[in-house]
Amino acid sequence: MANTNIYITKPLLPKIEDYKKELEDIWASMWLTNFGEKHNILENKLKDVLKVENLSLINNGTTALLIALKVLDLPIGSEVITTPFTFAATPHCITWNGCKPVFCDIEPETMTINADKIESLITPKTSAILGVHVYGFPCDVEKIDKIAKKRKLKVIYDAAHAFSTEINGKGIGNFGDITMFSFHATKLFNTIEGGCLTCKDKTLKEKINILRDFGIQSEEVIEDIGINGKMNEFQAAMGLENLKIFREEQQKRKELKEFYSQKLSDIKGIRIPKLSDNVSDSYQYYPIVIEDDFSVSRDELHEKLKSKNIYTRKYFYPACHDYECYKNEIYSDLKVVNDIKHRVLCLPFYGNLDIAAANEICEVIANV
Ligand SMILES: Cc1ncc(COP(=O)(O)O)c(C=O)c1O
Numbered sequence: 001m002a003n004t005n006i007y008i009t010k011p012l013l014p015k016i017e018d019y020k021k022e023l024e025d026i027w028a029s030m031w032l033t034n035f036g037e038k039h040n041i042l043e044n045k046l047k048d049v050l051k052v053e054n055l056s057l058i059n060n061g062t063t064a065l066l067i068a069l070k071v072l073d074l075p076i077g078s079e080v081i082t083t084p085f086t087f088a089a090t091p092h093c094i095t096w097n098g099c100k101p102v103f104c105d106i107e108p109e110t111m112t113i114n115a116d117k118i119e120s121l122i123t124p125k126t127s128a129i130l131g132v133h134v135y136g137f138p139c140d141v142e143k144i145d146k147i148a149k150k151r152k153l154k155v156i157y158d159a160a161h162a163f164s165t166e167i168n169g170k171g172i173g174n175f176g177d178i179t180m181f182s183f184h185a186t187k188l189f190n191t192i193e194g195g196c197l198t199c200k201d202k203t204l205k206e207k208i209n210i211l212r213d214f215g216i217q218s219e220e221v222i223e224d225i226g227i228n229g230k231m232n233e234f235q236a237a238m239g240l241e242n243l244k245i246f247r248e249e250q251q252k253r254k255e256l257k258e259f260y261s262q263k264l265s266d267i268k269g270i271r272i273p274k275l276s277d278n279v280s281d282s283y284q285y286y287p288i289v290i291e292d293d294f295s296v297s298r299d300e301l302h303e304k305l306k307s308k309n310i311y312t313r314k315y316f317y318p319a320c321h322d323y324e325c326y327k328n329e330i331y332s333d334l335k336v337v338n339d340i341k342h343r344v345l346c347l348p349f350y351g352n353l354d355i356a357a358a359n360e361i362c363e364v365i366a367n368v
Contacts, residue, residue: 006357008313010350011185012249014241022237033232035213042191042236045243049164050181051171052198054205057231058212061160061182061195065093067211067229068178068197069128071204072154074099078127083113084321085337086132090158091320094130102126103321106337109273111135111287111344114336115143119151121332128154133162133172135346136282137275141167141175148176156180163189164250166280173198178208183239188253188284189246191239194231252351253283256358260286260347263362269294270365285315286349289340296368298343304368310361313346 013019022038029037039057047055058064074080076098082090084103091101102121107114113131129148131139139157148155155176159165163181165172173179183194197208207224210217215226264270271289275281290298298314305312319341320326321334347361 004309006310006348006353006361008311008346008348009186010352012188012190012242012246012351014238014245018241018244019237022241023234026233026237029233031233033230035230036233036236038233038236038240039231042231042239042243043196045240046196049243050173050198051166052173053200054202055173055196055198056205056208056212057236058195058197058229059231059235060193061158061180061184062089062093063212063227063229064180064182064195064197065089065156065158066096067208067227068156068180069093069097069099069130070227071207071211072128072156072177074127074154077125079123079125080128080130081113081118081121081126082130083132083134083337084319084326084334085111085134085316085340086158086320087160087316088320088323089160090130090132091326095325099127100125101130101320101326102332103326103334104332105334106340107140108336108340110137110139111273111340112137112139113144115140115147117332118144118147122147122151122153126151126153128156130156130158131176132158132160133165135273135285135287136162136165137273138162138165138167138172138279145175160184160187160195161284162282163187163284164246164280165282168278171198174200177201178204183235188249188282189239189242191231191235191242194235194239249351250283253349254281256349256351256353256355257281257283257286259355259358260362263359264288264365267294267366284349286347287315287344288347290343290345298345301365301368302345305361305364308360308364310348310364312348314341315344315346317341317344 160182212229215224
């Protein structure tokens with residue numbers, strides 16, 4: 001039994017002295033928010049890290065997604081085809097924009113929206129597709145792009161789990177019309193709370209920048225109904241420091257992933273979903289899938305680990321179509337997601353999880 005509780009993650013934090021230096025700059029400048037120096041430096045640095053042309057920082061991923069849907073001007077009452085295998089923020093942002101989420105089933109291996117099932121859900125009311133690169137597994141961006149072009153639909157990606165993921169060396173923020181990233185404390189790279197939007201179209205980025213600042217275009221002109229999406233200097237300072245250390249964190253997680261995979265891959269009934277060779281891993285989560293031939297169910301394994309002070313997460317259970325607020329929404333046959341939601345379990349995954357603890361987790365799973 002673990003002596004201390006082992007949680008699913010630990011936030012990435014710089015050395016406190018380094019953050020204090022950042023704070024001294026803020027005290028000296030007396031500039032706390034509203035597009036300060038740290039904000040602007042972080043925005044530029046992130047463009048290089050994510051390999052994108054246009055990037056707008058936002059104060060959290062949910063506001064970023066709200067703005068992404070708003071800037072695309074999706075008609076009120078229109079339908080947005082999305083995945084139910086995601087965090088609540090994804091369908092909630094669709095609904096807050098006055099649109100309806102239409103839940104589509106997922107792929108068994110990547111657990112992302114099943115692109116082959118999207119077309120059958122398109123109606124005259126469909127305005128967009130919102131895919132989620134869940135656990136850093138990219139959606140089938142090529143297929144989705146083809147469908148969207150053919151059916152004249154907008155495409156938004158939720159890349160909250162896919163910081164720095166690349167497909168064939170291309171940053172994941174280059175697909176679709178707009179991509180959202182979350183920099184929440186639990187994410188690989190964090191600004192405490194925070195996020196950003198990336199897009200290829202410069203005009204769209206300019207509109208995003210206006211919407212994140214209440215719709216203010218200039219001192220006396222407010223044309224759009226914007227929101228407060230501004231990232232403050234304290235968040236940006238955390239981002240600047242975490243940018244210096246996130247690659248090292250990724251390397252540690254890579255080693256942890258290899259350790260887990262080597263220990264768990266021979267256990268009957270444990271499936272480890274695999275990324276394709278052309279995709280670089282973000283190392284944000286470590287999900288396993290509990291198959292029928294494992295000795296106990298996912299829920300029993302979750303409880304067993306908990307009894308040993310090891311806290312895993314049934315992420316995502318329940319799925320979004322199970323929420324009370326979406327019970328009456330339109331959805332198709334969700335066979336795969338209704339199965340996976342009872343099988344997936346995310347294991348503790350962070351750079352400083354020591355090998356002895358990881359070994360103990362694997363031993364509990366092996367001997368359950
Ligand atoms: C898939 C997904 N979408 C959206 C969000 C919302 O991001 P934020 O917490 O930064 O608002 C999260 C996580 O928190 C997420 O996991």
